[in-house]
Amino acid sequence: MGNVQRSVTRAWSLLLVISLLFLTSCSSRPVASDMPPPDPLAGVVADTDYLISAGDLLTVQVFQIEELERQVRVDNSGRITLPLIGTIKAAGLSEDQLQKQITELYSKTYLQDPQVTVLVDEFTGRRVTVSGAVTKPGLYPVVGSKLTLQQAIAQAEGVSQLASRRNVVVFRQIDGEKKIARFDLPAIEKGEMPDPEIYGGDIVVVYRSDARLLLRTVLELTPFVMVWRAYR
Incomplete structure (x- = not known):
């Protein structure tokens, strides 16, 4: 010892x-x-391969529909909540992947050919x-x-x-x-x-x-x- x-x-x-x-x-x-x-x-690194993490701050926009624009923070479970489509998983997806997912959800029932943009404002990851x-x-x-x-x-x-x-x-x-x-x-x-x-x-x-x-x-x-x- x-x-x-x-x-x-x-x-x-x-x-x-x-x-x-x-x-x-x-x-x-x-x-x-x-x-x-x-x-x-x-x-x-902040590039197109960045995967969204819990705590990130996102801006979600739907072209020409201001009522659907939201700035949302990814919660600890990796999810966000948006108008009409509710809670969806965001963590682990790239901006493009989440954008595609939101577009598909809106186009299924509510909108025709929506143009969705997702931007990461704060990269907590x-x-x-x-x-x-x-x-x-x-x-x-x-x-x-x-x-x-x-x-x-x-x-x-x-x-x-x-x-x-x-x-x-x-x-x-x-x-x-x-x-x-x-x-x-x-x-x-x-x-x-x-x-x-x-x-x-x-x-x-x-x-x-x-x-x-x-x-x-x-x-x-x-x-x-x-x-x-x-x-x-």
């Missing part, structure tokens, strides 16, 4: 040293202006993690077809007073490897650097300026820091 405890202690000591090295070198890493998009399976020195750390959906770094931070209600705004780090899976890039938020806000796109599955960390608090943040992310290489 003593040997196990000593092994665990040594392991944590090693993690602490690695975390300190990462912390020390963070400011010397080149500031990135962009990152390649993630691997297709690293996060759910595509989520990003925003943590560190922000007001409300958490897991946030990608709203719309595109999310930028500034928008992701805004969803977390902005950075806190302890934030090191020049040390905003994004973790992402690229070419089968977990990689990292550091961004300078003031430079982005001034337009000196582009506001990079954030994808589902990304982890955004706003590091803290206080060394001890920053170290605590790094330690919380040790499993990621251990295996993710710097992207330059």
Whole structure:
């Protein structure tokens, strides 16, 4: 039992040293202006193959029939409720598949050749993690077809007073490897650097300026820091 405890202690000591090295070198890493998009399976990408998930917000429109237009959220059972046709399953279907299903249901009894459009307004199935020195750390959906770094931070209600705004780090899976890039938020806000796109599955960390608090943040992310290489 003593040997196990000593092994665990040594392991944590090693993690602490690695975390300190990462912390020390963070400011010397080149500031990135962009990152390649993630691997297709690293996060759910907003394209025609996206499958609707519970929690997604949908807009359903029937051409020239405004009374049937609805903005509905997919419930926890994966269903939505629409006028005339009632409750139907939406989760697990693409926009086109759900559109076809709704068209068939309306055309059976109520309408002749209805033209139905389904749009996903909030992709809950595509989520990003925003943590560190922000007001409300958490897991946030990608709203719309595109999310930028500034928008992701805004969803977390902005950075806190302890934030090191020049040390905003994004973790992402690229070419089968977990990689990292550091961004300078003031430079982005001034337009000196582009506001990079954030994808589902990304982890955004706003590091803290206080060394001890920053170290605590790094330690919380040790499993990621251990295996993710710097992207330059």
